[in-house]
Amino acid sequence: MKKSIIAIALIGVLAFASAGSAMTFITIGSGGVGGTYYPLGGAMAEVLTNAGIDVKATSRATSASRENCRLVASGRAHIGMTMGSALYQAITGTEAFEPDGKLPLQILMSMYPAPQHLVTVKGSGITKLEDIKGKKVSVGAPGGGDQILTNLILKAAGIDPEKDFTRQQLTQPEGVMALKDGNVDAVFWNFAAPGSAVMEVAAQREVVMVPLEEELVQKIITENPFLIPYTIKVGTYDSIKEDIRTIADSN
Numbered sequence: 001m002k003k004s005i006i007a008i009a010l011i012g013v014l015a016f017a018s019a020g021s022a023m024t025f026i027t028i029g030s031g032g033v034g035g036t037y038y039p040l041g042g043a044m045a046e047v048l049t050n051a052g053i054d055v056k057a058t059s060r061a062t063s064a065s066r067e068n069c070r071l072v073a074s075g076r077a078h079i080g081m082t083m084g085s086a087l088y089q090a091i092t093g094t095e096a097f098e099p100d101g102k103l104p105l106q107i108l109m110s111m112y113p114a115p116q117h118l119v120t121v122k123g124s125g126i127t128k129l130e131d132i133k134g135k136k137v138s139v140g141a142p143g144g145g146d147q148i149l150t151n152l153i154l155k156a157a158g159i160d161p162e163k164d165f166t167r168q169q170l171t172q173p174e175g176v177m178a179l180k181d182g183n184v185d186a187v188f189w190n191f192a193a194p195g196s197a198v199m200e201v202a203a204q205r206e207v208v209m210v211p212l213e214e215e216l217v218q219k220i221i222t223e224n225p226f227l228i229p230y231t232i233k234v235g236t237y238d239s240i241k242e243d244i245r246t247i248a249d250s251n
Helices: 037-049 065-074 084-092 145-157 172-181 196-202 214-223
Strands: 010-012 024-029 055-060 079-081 107-109 113-121 136-138 166-168 186-190 207-209 228-232 244-250
Touching: 024 037, 024 065, 037 055, 037 079, 065 079, 065 084, 065 145, 084 145, 084 244, 113 145, 113 172, 113 196, 113 228, 136 172, 145 186, 145 214, 145 244, 172 186, 172 196, 196 207, 214 228, 214 244
Parallel strands: 024 055, 024 079, 136 166, 136 186
Antiparallel strands: 010 079, 010 107, 113 186, 113 207, 113 244, 228 244
16 A cells, blocks of 8 residues: 555544535544644534534544544544554554454545654663663553554564563653653654653653664664654754654654
8 A cells, every 4th residue: 555545644434514404413533632633633623613514523532543543443433533554554454453353444634744752851871762671661552553653663673562671551641741750761652743742841851852773764664664754853842952863654
């Protein structure tokens, strides 16, 4: 499947056209508070509701990509935001979605690329990916797409999340608090840059963004052609003093 088709984040199984003057009710699966999906889902619901097309839309907070795919497939949501990697696995019934089988999802639109962030704070001793070994690391919330992309990175790097570090599965708000309080050493997040979660941590701690080696970036995108190489530029976050090489998933 071509990158341009796979790299999506907004999926849907409902046409917006309403019959006559009957009101059509739409539920949008967004994400957790602190991420990009949550405010975007609210804004989308507001636009649809006020568009004069006899639609009443509401946004539902979720754990994001994986949950949204399952909500849409089961009919409990009409539209869901998801990372391209999660969507690919959902429609092919592979990896995280192997127990589900192939889910009957349709692509509605692509919104934006979301780079993977490996975020830590000054003094953690983490300056490269391999340094997470032996540390306390959040790989993302259960049911979210963060974990899918994190696992693809770790697999390519030969790092076992079950053995090589103490794995935690935190939502974005939980990850923010854990980094601030020193309860985790690093977190993996996936969202459009700049992300509010990073800036919230930076308000109290000196944030360090960990880059991926170019060789690893190329290996990851070769193994997963729905991903793209990405550079978080200097100035995106105040504390970042050099370009950060990573990968991005479309949303």
